[in-house]
Amino acid sequence: MTTNQKTLLDNSGRSNIDGDSKGNKKKILDPPTIESVAQLIKTGKAKRIIVMAGAGISTAAGIPDFRTPGTGLYDNLQKYNLPYPEAIFDMTYFKENPEPFFSLAKELFPGNFMPTLTHYFLTLLYRKNILLRCFTQNIDTLERLAGLPDEMIVEAHGSFAKSKCLKCKKFADAAWMKEVVNKGEVPICTSCRVGIVKPCITFFGEAMPSKFFLRLGDFQVCDLLIVIGTSLQVQPFASLVDSVGEKVPRLLINLEKVGDIELSDMGFDFEGRHQNYMRDAFYKGTCDEGVRKLAELCGFKDELLKVYEEGQESLIKEFGKIPTSVEIATKVEKKIKAELELTVDEIDQLAKIFEEKIKIKSEISEEVDQMLKEFDELKEKKSKDKELLKEKGNENKSNDKDDKDDKELLNVKEDITKSDKKEEEKGEKEELKDTNFVMI
Numbered sequence: 001m002t003t004n005q006k007t008l009l010d011n012s013g014r015s016n017i018d019g020d021s022k023g024n025k026k027k028i029l030d031p032p033t034i035e036s037v038a039q040l041i042k043t044g045k046a047k048r049i050i051v052m053a054g055a056g057i058s059t060a061a062g063i064p065d066f067r068t069p070g071t072g073l074y075d076n077l078q079k080y081n082l083p084y085p086e087a088i089f090d091m092t093y094f095k096e097n098p099e100p101f102f103s104l105a106k107e108l109f110p111g112n113f114m115p116t117l118t119h120y121f122l123t124l125l126y127r128k129n130i131l132l133r134c135f136t137q138n139i140d141t142l143e144r145l146a147g148l149p150d151e152m153i154v155e156a157h158g159s160f161a162k163s164k165c166l167k168c169k170k171f172a173d174a175a176w177m178k179e180v181v182n183k184g185e186v187p188i189c190t191s192c193r194v195g196i197v198k199p200c201i202t203f204f205g206e207a208m209p210s211k212f213f214l215r216l217g218d219f220q221v222c223d224l225l226i227v228i229g230t231s232l233q234v235q236p237f238a239s240l241v242d243s244v245g246e247k248v249p250r251l252l253i254n255l256e257k258v259g260d261i262e263l264s265d266m267g268f269d270f271e272g273r274h275q276n277y278m279r280d281a282f283y284k285g286t287c288d289e290g291v292r293k294l295a296e297l298c299g300f301k302d303e304l305l306k307v308y309e310e311g312q313e314s315l316i317k318e319f320g321k322i323p324t325s326v327e328i329a330t331k332v333e334k335k336i337k338a339e340l341e342l343t344v345d346e347i348d349q350l351a352k353i354f355e356e357k358i359k360i361k362s363e364i365s366e367e368v369d370q371m372l373k374e375f376d377e378l379k380e381k382k383s384k385d386k387e388l389l390k391e392k393g394n395e396n397k398s399n400d401k402d403d404k405d406d407k408e409l410l411n412v413k414e415d416i417t418k419s420d421k422k423e424e425e426k427g428e429k430e431e432l433k434d435t436n437f438v439m440i
């Protein structure tokens with residue numbers, strides 16, 4: 001297991017859910033069960049829910065997970081003669097030996113996969129306006145297919161939806177990619193004719209997608225964390241569990257207990273022995289059973305079943321049959337194109353916030369303040385002069401002086417703009433430093 005000791009975010013433990021004090025242990029979930037979690041949702045106390053998902057939410061769709069002994073993907077890769085199972089998603093290995101990955105991609109690519117009840121549960125939380133974000137490790141894009149909009153999803157390990165040349169970085173056509181992969185060949189870029197075209201899945205040793213970092217702030221405002229269908233063995237994703245505040249309740253829905261603090265220095269404290277607050281609950285069962293139970297306890301089970309049935313019906317109607325993953329990819333590609341515009345906006349917005357923050361903190365901001373002060377002083381002087389000149393009735397002199405002052409004002413403004421630009425560049429550099437996390 002590769003769990004990090006370090007959390008990605010320093011958090012302040014912000015939550016509007018207070019625990020009562022019994023002895024030394026404050027109980028946020030009393031008792032620490034799925035029932036107590038449901039109560040928080042039902043009473044409107046949990047309304048910024050983050051869901052962290054893994055392969056377990058898609059096994060009911062027919063896609064194997066990775067680590068379940070026997071059925072998991074990593075137990076069934078013998079035919080590829082890998083040095084170790086994870087090598088199939090290892091960048092260094094892939095560059096030398098892309099064939100095993102593409103044999104596997106062939107098996108995964110043309111599958112007929114429909115979203116599960118759990119995927120529709122996410123959609124329902126979104127429609128109820130209580131889903132803050134879904135962070136998924138899955139590359140199957142089923143969250144999107146269940147109707148969750150792009151801005152609600154962080155595909156932490158990328159997805160099959162897009163493919164890119166490793167050499168010239170050009171995106172490949174989804175239909176072409178499918179054709180080549182289906183033939184069992186390694187796709188070589190039609191543009192530069194040398195680079196291998198790789199689906200945009202985050203391999204071990206590769207940087208996480210920028211969206212992952214852009215959305216990390218969600219964990220500081222989250223008021224309920226639901227972790228579902230994951231072994232929490234891959235970093236940095238797994239450490240996000242510890243990125244919510246210490247008072248934020250956390251529910252694990254999984255076939256097995258994972259991420260237990262008893263076994264490492266971080267994670268869930270189901271027994272309430274290590275953390276200040278009793279706030280972790282475990283529901284042992286399948287993801288679909290878990291969300292059905294949760295929906296039932298919250299009083300919206302029928303709504304969930306309706307969303308599920310209608311969702312499946314509309315997909316079959318739209319595609320005339322259960323869609324293949326390439327049809328899903330094409331649909332998703334369209335959505336992503338729309339999202340790119342959004343992302344640029346988001347980046348702009350973030351840059352502004354960043355710039356603002358740095359302005360307040362940095363030394364240069366003092367310079368800017370000084371300039372602004374001078375600017376105000378000049379303005380004041382100018383208006384006083386104007387008054388004086390008016391009194392003297394000297395129009396010509398006034399015009400000359402206005403011109404001179406205007407120039408001075410312009411110079412000061414220019415200086416301020418330059419200084420702001422410096423700030424922006426500094427902000428971008430800081431952000432790039434942050435995105436150096438790679439998947440391990």
Ligand code: OAD
Pocket residue numbers: 053054055056057059060065066067068072086089137138139157201202203204229230231232233234253254255256258285286287288
């Ligand atoms: P794993 O296979 O590691 O873990 C799946 C977890 O889900 C296990 O704990 C199972 O017991 C549980 N599980 C399986 N089916 C379930 C079901 N129907 N209901 C409830 N629980 C179920 O999968 P992930 O944690 O998602 O990387 O794996 C993380 C990453 O490791 C993946 O994203 C993948 C892999 O290397 C890439 O694809 C790049």
